[in-house]
Amino acid sequence: MLAMNFRGPFRVRADRDRPFPEIEHPEDAIVKVIRTCICGSDLHLYHGLVPDTRVGTTFGHEFIGEIVEVGSSVEKVKVGDRVMVPFNIACGKCVFCKQEMYGMCHESNPQSTAAGGIFGYSHTTGGYHGGQAEYVRVPYANVGPTVIPDWMDPDDAVLLTDVVPTGYQAAEMAGIQEGDTVVVFGAGPIGIMAAKCAWLFGAGRVIVIDKLDYRLEFVKDFAQCEVYNFQHLEDPVVFIKKITDSLGADVCIDAVGAEAAGDTMNTMLGRKMLMQGGSTTALHWAINSVKKGGIVSIVGVYGPIDALVPIGNVVNKGITIRAGQCSVKRLLPKMIEHVKNGNISPKDMITHRIPLEEVAEGYNIFSKKLDGCIKTVLIPPSA
Numbered sequence: 001m002l003a004m005n006f007r008g009p010f011r012v013r014a015d016r017d018r019p020f021p022e023i024e025h026p027e028d029a030i031v032k033v034i035r036t037c038i039c040g041s042d043l044h045l046y047h048g049l050v051p052d053t054r055v056g057t058t059f060g061h062e063f064i065g066e067i068v069e070v071g072s073s074v075e076k077v078k079v080g081d082r083v084m085v086p087f088n089i090a091c092g093k094c095v096f097c098k099q100e101m102y103g104m105c106h107e108s109n110p111q112s113t114a115a116g117g118i119f120g121y122s123h124t125t126g127g128y129h130g131g132q133a134e135y136v137r138v139p140y141a142n143v144g145p146t147v148i149p150d151w152m153d154p155d156d157a158v159l160l161t162d163v164v165p166t167g168y169q170a171a172e173m174a175g176i177q178e179g180d181t182v183v184v185f186g187a188g189p190i191g192i193m194a195a196k197c198a199w200l201f202g203a204g205r206v207i208v209i210d211k212l213d214y215r216l217e218f219v220k221d222f223a224q225c226e227v228y229n230f231q232h233l234e235d236p237v238v239f240i241k242k243i244t245d246s247l248g249a250d251v252c253i254d255a256v257g258a259e260a261a262g263d264t265m266n267t268m269l270g271r272k273m274l275m276q277g278g279s280t281t282a283l284h285w286a287i288n289s290v291k292k293g294g295i296v297s298i299v300g301v302y303g304p305i306d307a308l309v310p311i312g313n314v315v316n317k318g319i320t321i322r323a324g325q326c327s328v329k330r331l332l333p334k335m336i337e338h339v340k341n342g343n344i345s346p347k348d349m350i351t352h353r354i355p356l357e358e359v360a361e362g363y364n365i366f367s368k369k370l371d372g373c374i375k376t377v378l379i380p381p382s383a
């Protein structure tokens with residue numbers, strides 16, 4: 001079958017001779033992929049920043065498709081169902097899944113106490129192949145896959161497997177109170193969705209910071225927020241304090257993660273020399289520009305090794321930090337309602353639709369942020 005194949009940092013290609021996935025466990029299902037996306041998280045793999053990303057892996061943790069085969073214990077879905085598949089692989093039974101922390105499932109990645117299983121996301125998250133392929137094996141098919149409602153556009157559905165619930169959870173973790181000023185760092189799909197969802201929690205003012213004007217223009221309209229390009233600011237932290245009565249924002253959301261730009265030392269240490277688990281520039285800005293007693297919500301992904309953060313400021317300012325991989329399954333029913341009610345129109349952020357055969361070009365465009373790219377959907381020829 002045709003599938004994306006990782007060949008090493010900055011090198012991916014579509015191969016036609018990849019083996020078809022098979023049922024390996026009675027709870028498995030095989031899904032024929034209809035849509036799959038490239039995520040900012042895939043860029044961390046593509047850029048060689050995630051340990052144990054093995055040559056030959058197929059990436060892709062955002063996908064929807066049709067069930068074509070099920071194992072003998074699968075009851076929740078059947079052949080022919082069109083399903084959205086949460087990016088977390090979750091058993092549904094472990095101590096973490098029982099608390100709806102599906103992003104931390106212990107059974108799907110038992111080698112690690114630090115991360116649950118994720119489709120197509122290196123052997124640090126279980127070594128599963130992902131959905132940038134014609135077919136994909138979906139473990140624990142009684143837990144994750146959720147039937148796509150008839151009325152739902154597939155382009156919306158695929159964004160419910162990660163982007164929408166992740167942006168929502170970023171706002172949820174931020175503990176937004178009525179009237180709060182919310183600053184979101186990052187105007188990628190995750191930051192855009194976090195800004196949109198901040199209003200659903202009662203934000204009084206939403207500010208988004210990035211360096212790409214085209215993304216800032218988009219989010220200004222999509223999420224009705226204020227936007228600022230940090231490259232035009234002498235010091236983003238001082239600027240945010242100035243526009244928030246000198247106290248700082250009530251909450252700050254880091255929707256950038258390990259590949260943050262804006263500070264040479266952090267970029268050198270975290271992205272070039274790989275001496276820390278990514279560049280922590282956006283996280284520094286978030287911690288330093290939130291007000292005393294405020295909340296910093298981190299959805300940007302960082303690597304497992306140590307990284308510099310201004311911990312003294314966290315302590316002295318009494319900041320609460322909340323972070324996590326999104327628990328997609330927990331949020332899916334609510335996200336489906338928001339799409340149905342018209343509160344969120346995820347597909348509006350799709351700028352590129354690329355045949356799976358051209359996956360290399362898809363990664364190149366998204367990685368270099370060319371051609372006004374916000375979100376790329378890959379479409380397999382068999383879809």
Ligand SMILES: NC(=O)c1ccc[n+]([C@@H]2O[C@H](COP(=O)([O-])OP(=O)(O)OC[C@H]3O[C@@H](n4cnc5c(N)ncnc54)[C@H](O)[C@@H]3O)[C@@H](O)[C@H]2O)c1
Pocket residue numbers: 039040041042043044162163166185186187188189190191209210211212215230255256257258259260261262281282298299300301302324325326374
């Ligand atoms: N926690 C989760 O469950 C989860 C799920 C999906 C994605 N993520 C992570 O969220 C992050 C964003 O994902 P995305 O798909 O939006 O990625 P993206 O690459 O499309 O967007 C990142 C944006 O951050 C901007 N940026 C860079 N440095 C910045 C800085 N210092 N301040 C403000 N903006 C800055 C970039 O210009 C870019 O627009 C990634 O780290 C990704 O791995 C986390």
Ligand SMILES: [Zn+2]
Pocket residue numbers: 039040041042061062087162163
């Ligand atoms: Zn993703």
Ligand SMILES: [Zn+2]
Pocket residue numbers: 090091092093094095096097098104105106107108
């Ligand atoms: Zn579990």
